[in-house]
Amino acid sequence: MNWTWFHKLGSPKWFYDISGRWLPWLSLAAALLIGVGTVWGLAFAPPDYQQGNSFRIIYIHVPAAILAQSCYVMLAVAGVVGLVWKMKLADVALQCAAPIGAWMTFVALLTGAVWGKPTWGAWWVWDARLTAMLILLFLYFGVIALGQSISNRDSAAKACAVLAIVGVINIPIIKYSVDWWNTLHQPATFKITEKPAMPAEMWVPLLIMVLGFYCFFAVSLLLRMRLEVLKRESRASWVKAEVERSL
Amino acid sequence: MSFESFADFLAMGKHGLYVWTSYGISLAVLALNVALPILARRRYLQDEARRLRRESKP
Amino acid sequence: MSNVFTQLLSREARLLFRRPAELLNPLVFFAIVVALFPLAVGPESKLLETLSPGLVWVAALLAVLLSLDGLFRSDFEDGSLEQWVLSPHPLPLLVLAKVLAHWLFSGLALVLLAPLLALMLGLPARCLPVLLLSLLLGTPILSLLGAVGAALTVGLKRGGLLLALLILPLYIPVLILGSGALQAALQGLPAVGQLLWLASLTALAVTLTPFAIAAGLTISVGE
Numbered sequence: 001m002n003w004t005w006f007h008k009l010g011s012p013k014w015f016y017d018i019s020g021r022w023l024p025w026l027s028l029a030a031a032l033l034i035g036v037g038t039v040w041g042l043a044f045a046p047p048d049y050q051q052g053n054s055f056r057i058i059y060i061h062v063p064a065a066i067l068a069q070s071c072y073v074m075l076a077v078a079g080v081v082g083l084v085w086k087m088k089l090a091d092v093a094l095q096c097a098a099p100i101g102a103w104m105t106f107v108a109l110l111t112g113a114v115w116g117k118p119t120w121g122a123w124w125v126w127d128a129r130l131t132a133m134l135i136l137l138f139l140y141f142g143v144i145a146l147g148q149s150i151s152n153r154d155s156a157a158k159a160c161a162v163l164a165i166v167g168v169i170n171i172p173i174i175k176y177s178v179d180w181w182n183t184l185h186q187p188a189t190f191k192i193t194e195k196p197a198m199p200a201e202m203w204v205p206l207l208i209m210v211l212g213f214y215c216f217f218a219v220s221l222l223l224r225m226r227l228e229v230l231k232r233e234s235r236a237s238w239v240k241a242e243v244e245r246s247l
Numbered sequence: 248m249s250f251e252s253f254a255d256f257l258a259m260g261k262h263g264l265y266v267w268t269s270y271g272i273s274l275a276v277l278a279l280n281v282a283l284p285i286l287a288r289r290r291y292l293q294d295e296a297r298r299l300r301r302e303s304k305p
Numbered sequence: 306m307s308n309v310f311t312q313l314l315s316r317e318a319r320l321l322f323r324r325p326a327e328l329l330n331p332l333v334f335f336a337i338v339v340a341l342f343p344l345a346v347g348p349e350s351k352l353l354e355t356l357s358p359g360l361v362w363v364a365a366l367l368a369v370l371l372s373l374d375g376l377f378r379s380d381f382e383d384g385s386l387e388q389w390v391l392s393p394h395p396l397p398l399l400v401l402a403k404v405l406a407h408w409l410f411s412g413l414a415l416v417l418l419a420p421l422l423a424l425m426l427g428l429p430a431r432c433l434p435v436l437l438l439s440l441l442l443g444t445p446i447l448s449l450l451g452a453v454g455a456a457l458t459v460g461l462k463r464g465g466l467l468l469a470l471l472i473l474p475l476y477i478p479v480l481i482l483g484s485g486a487l488q489a490a491l492q493g494l495p496a497v498g499q500l501l502w503l504a505s506l507t508a509l510a511v512t513l514t515p516f517a518i519a520a521g522l523t524i525s526v527g528e
Contacts, residue, residue: 230295
């Protein structure tokens with residue numbers, strides 16, 4: 001297998017050029033997918049036989065939750081790449097992805113709470129999934145706080161990488177222990193996403209939304225990373241040319 | 248279309264408040280996550296351009 | 306190799322006994338936190354008995370966290386950490402000795418104090434073996450995971466609050482399993498499952514965390 005592309009990623013200029021070319025297409029895909037998914041989910045998907053129309057919150061709750069979880073795994077992968085191959089771009093990716101992941105966790109928690117009000121009759125229920133998401137939010141806060149409190153850029157990135165790797169090993173343990181805790185304390189709660197086999201007109205918009213959220217994540221991450229690369233490389237001549245070109 | 252009328256669509260069968268607030272806040276967060284980096288980039292480019300001009304002046 | 310390990314262990318012991326306050330403070334903190342709960346929720350013994358597994362575990366967890374803040378601080382300030390990083394011996398092993406010494410003197414004291422406080426909260430005496438075992442298996446995990454956070458924050462001016470922020474979410478499985486074991490014992494159910502889980506987590510923590518602690522120390526020293 002040819003690994004040149006991987007090592008090219010270490011070059012900030014190459015990354016800046018290629019991401020600039022991808023960005024319009026990714027933005028278009030994100031806008032289209034989220035637009036189509038939202039309209040389909042809100043207006044055309046049939047109401048749930050049990051929960052009525054409040055179930056339409058699933059079309060943002062589940063994509064946000066999936067994105068929040070995979071974003072943390074991405075942090076750890078970026079951390080490993082940064083620690084093993086000393087790739088600066090992976091450091092940038094780690095620190096830029098953490099706030100987006102925290103925002104997505106926040107969205108998942110908020111929509112879960114709003115959804116909980118009509119279904120459970122309470123804004124917050126100590127359901128296993130919601131509790132695990134809350135812990136994930138705390139893990140994100142830890143990574144962000146550690147990154148901000150270390151002034152040296154390289155040590156901050158390395159410290160965040162170690163923390164993200166420790167966290168990602170812990171996530172399955174946390175998940176199972178919370179599940180187990182929940183079954184012990186609250187037998188037979190109503191699970192949000194457990195349904196007797198969704199019909200296609202319900203899950204196709206969900207799939208579209210999940211893809212749209214991933215595209216949105218890529219767009220937001222690339223935007224942040226490009227700015228950070230510009231800041232880090234401010235002495236390079238190609239950045240000066242870019243600054244003059246953009247005015 | 249699973250709704251009879253537009254008013255029906257807005258009401259969401261008594262759950263309108265919940266559905267619309269969660270969609271509203273979530274889409275606002277998504278927009279915020281795209282808008283903030285773009286604004287920060289514009290501000291940074293302007294600052295950099297000003298710095299370059301200042302430094303190139305004799 | 307094992308020679309370095311035992312030497313380090315005895316050095317840590319000597320250092321700790323020269324500053325007994327550092328050993329005693331977490332214990333006093335533990336006792337005070339446990340005493341706060343009856344004052345807050347009322348002296349009703351039935352309520353306290355049902356709450357006691359959680360109370361003892363939360364208090365123990367906070368006490369361990371508090372004691373960890375200064376784990377590497379003095380070694381960092383006097384430069385011995387740099388010597389460790391440069392020394393030909395594997396850093397994870399040295400770190401393991403350090404954490405083990407810390408656990409032997411502060412963690413173990415906490416475990417021994419816990420039954421007394423649990424009895425004051427109204428935990429029946431038949432639950433004490435499970436309490437002791439769960440703390441004995443759980444506190445090493447707390448020390449090891451906390452040492453990762455302490456290693457990452459040792460170079461920072463005000464690392465204490467940050468340490469809590471980084472580490473408390475990672476403590477959740479231990480809290481759930483430990484207080485779960487005690488709860489099961491309180492209800493007269495077998496607690497073996499939870500204790501075995503705690504034991505396997507301890508084995509996992511002993512094998513993996515020394516590498517993370519060593520990496521964290523290398524980063525902090527290199528800064």
